[in-house]
Amino acid sequence: MKKLLTALSFVIGLGLATAQQTVPAAKSSKATVTKQVKPLKAAETSSAKPPVKLKKDGTPDRRYKENQKLKKDGTPDKRYKVNK
Template structure:
């Protein structure tokens, strides 16, 4: 009788543990549409410009910074002119 009780309790425990490990299905998230600028050249499936093409690279070129730049061409953030231009973009 003792062995039967132990086997039954082990079976019930393993079934309980098995159900405890399953996670509920996550609710489906709504797909958000990206609003992209019209591209000068080919686009990707999501509508954004494909930057592998020269036409899109030329159209997407960034404007020159307002103040001095570092050797690599990025704006030098030690100067107020570059800090102000960054604040205006945000």
């Protein structure tokens, strides 16, 4: 009898947990007004490092001195003391 009550309470509990209804999205009668945001122009900053020279496949060309300590994605490799 104890097992039967436990099993029934488990089934009823799962039934109540899955029976929750979601609230449908409220549709308003007013027309939504969208504002267009102008994109900000990125300020051109002069960086101390020269631009990275890339191969045709987009990876940094390791033959150049400024690319010797870069990862394949062009980010600085933190294993080197210069990049820490």
